[in-house]
Amino acid sequence: MSADAGLNPLNLDLASVQQRIQTEVDRAIQRSIKGVEYISTSGPSLGSTPKDILSVRGTMNLYHYRPIADEIYRVPILIVMATTNRGYILDMVPGQSFIEFLLKRGYDVYMLDWTAPKPEEKRLRMEDYVLDFVPDCVRRVQQDSGETDVTVIGYCFGGVLSLLYGSIFANGPMKNLICFTTPIDFREMKLFQNFADRRYFDVDHLIDSVGNVPPEMILSSFEMLRPASRAASQVQLWDNIWNDEFVKSYRMFDRWATDTLPLAGEYFRTITKDLMWDNKLYNDTMTVGGRKADIADIRVPILHAVAEHDHIVPYDAAKPLIQKIGSADKEEVMLKGGHVSLVAGANAIRRLWPKLDSWLCERSI
Amino acid sequence: MADKSNDPVALWQNMIGEMEKGFNAFANQAMASPQFSKVMNQVGGTTAGAQKQLADLMEKYLVSMNLPSRAQMVSMAERLASIEGQLNEIKALLQQVHGHTTAPNAAATPRPPRTKRPPSPPAGGGEQK
Numbered sequence: 001m002s003a004d005a006g007l008n009p010l011n012l013d014l015a016s017v018q019q020r021i022q023t024e025v026d027r028a029i030q031r032s033i034k035g036v037e038y039i040s041t042s043g044p045s046l047g048s049t050p051k052d053i054l055s056v057r058g059t060m061n062l063y064h065y066r067p068i069a070d071e072i073y074r075v076p077i078l079i080v081m082a083t084t085n086r087g088y089i090l091d092m093v094p095g096q097s098f099i100e101f102l103l104k105r106g107y108d109v110y111m112l113d114w115t116a117p118k119p120e121e122k123r124l125r126m127e128d129y130v131l132d133f134v135p136d137c138v139r140r141v142q143q144d145s146g147e148t149d150v151t152v153i154g155y156c157f158g159g160v161l162s163l164l165y166g167s168i169f170a171n172g173p174m175k176n177l178i179c180f181t182t183p184i185d186f187r188e189m190k191l192f193q194n195f196a197d198r199r200y201f202d203v204d205h206l207i208d209s210v211g212n213v214p215p216e217m218i219l220s221s222f223e224m225l226r227p228a229s230r231a232a233s234q235v236q237l238w239d240n241i242w243n244d245e246f247v248k249s250y251r252m253f254d255r256w257a258t259d260t261l262p263l264a265g266e267y268f269r270t271i272t273k274d275l276m277w278d279n280k281l282y283n284d285t286m287t288v289g290g291r292k293a294d295i296a297d298i299r300v301p302i303l304h305a306v307a308e309h310d311h312i313v314p315y316d317a318a319k320p321l322i323q324k325i326g327s328a329d330k331e332e333v334m335l336k337g338g339h340v341s342l343v344a345g346a347n348a349i350r351r352l353w354p355k356l357d358s359w360l361c362e363r364s365i
Numbered sequence: 366m367a368d369k370s371n372d373p374v375a376l377w378q379n380m381i382g383e384m385e386k387g388f389n390a391f392a393n394q395a396m397a398s399p400q401f402s403k404v405m406n407q408v409g410g411t412t413a414g415a416q417k418q419l420a421d422l423m424e425k426y427l428v429s430m431n432l433p434s435r436a437q438m439v440s441m442a443e444r445l446a447s448i449e450g451q452l453n454e455i456k457a458l459l460q461q462v463h464g465h466t467t468a469p470n471a472a473a474t475p476r477p478p479r480t481k482r483p484p485s486p487p488a489g490g491g492e493q494k
Binding site for chain 2: 020024056057067069070071072073074106108118119120145147190191194195197199200201202205206208209210217224225226227228229231232235236239361362364365
């Protein structure tokens with residue numbers, strides 16, 4: 001055995017180990033400094049792309065984002081946000097905003113966003129969303145833009161609302177439909193199915209007791225799908241707290257994820273009974289306010305973007321959308337990422353946004 | 366740079382990742398059982414019932430103290446919101462009327478023309494990946 005091997009039995013590159021130790025010491029110091037900064041400061045300001053409020057009616061808010069391109073496509077876009085979450089996931093910060101991306105690419109963008117329904121809005125039913133809020137926003141977009149055609153983009157449950165709207169108003173004015181991670185076969189949302197098992201889950205008792213479903217309950221049901229992830233993400237935050245970019249991104253996503261909205265009681269009752277229990281959208285038996293809502297009646301071009309690692313809407317729950325929809329011009333695209341990283345963050349910037357632009361631009365003239 | 370298999374920080378991060386995956390998988394398996402659903406919903410149902418009873422009790426207490434209840438405050442807030450909404454509608458109507466009676470340049474910020482065409486495909490063809 002040589003003298004060197006005796007001093008260094010693992011045959012490590014000592015210079016690199018020394019450098020690694022130095023880096024870790026620097027990071028440990030930075031963690032202490034940045035840790036204090038983290039506690040004493042608020043996160044970045046989100047959803048700041050300039051916009052005008054076109055309409056506010058209780059929980060419903062319709063925004064128009066101010067165009068920034070010199071020339072825009074003829075067909076405006078209406079984004080329908082999921083009723084459980086805030087729309088600023090699509091408008092995080094400059095450079096990481098889907099809205100800003102669309103504006104820069106020359107689209108005219110409107111968003112139907114939701115605020116927490118008030119206690120007296122517990123009576124809002126599925127028909128209020130599908131036959132009133134969405135059509136009202138479409139009408140206002142038509143009025144404001146001066147165009148008859150509208151492209152509708154729905155995210156998660158916003159996609160379900162868009163599909164129900166498109167099925168019932170199959171003769172227009174929706175020109176294109178884009179859905180992000182939209183469930184159709186609710187049997188395949190296995191854990192949610194178990195949480196809402198009709199033998200044990202008394203939805204009527206819950207709604208009659210609480211009115212609107214509290215946001216804490218919605219948040220816990222999402223977090224229960226990956227119970228260790230919150231703790232693990234906090235360890236990850238501490239590991240990376242020296243890294244400003246990581247912290248900024250963590251704060252943005254964490255704030256959004258915990259900023260869950262309550263759900264109107266009657267609306268939740270219908271979701272549970274018609275979709276979770278009876279799977280009516282998949283079984284082609286869904287009705288809203290007595291009107292049949294069959295997605296086979298939708299004939300407009302559709303793009304459905306799904307995420308490979310979506311733990312909230314598993315692929316099997318989203319897959320039948322393209323199979324069942326009546327459109328001839330239809331495409332499903334599966335991209336790397338999860339339920340949220342599909343639409344926001346670095347992954348979305350590289351994958352979904354350019355794909356959506358290349359699909360939509362030729363259908364927006 | 367140190368080999369990843371020797372790097373304690375990389376090992377630590379890897380261990381956290383594996384623990385997270387393992388615990389999530391284990392918990393998901395446990396939560397998929399009907400027993401879990403039964404217990405979870407029993408606890409949830411009891412909590413919801415207790416919340417309702419507490420709310421009813423508070424309502425009675427506020428009445429006895431001659432204080433407005435939450436429902437009354439909410440109703441007042443609703444009326445205010447409705448008045449604000451009507452004011453906004455009136456404001457919008459006034460702006461419309463004003464816009465019709467004055468010169469066109471008094472209208473809101475001009476919008477860009479809706480004449481944009483899709484960019485022509487690159488010479489080699491193909492789609493963005």
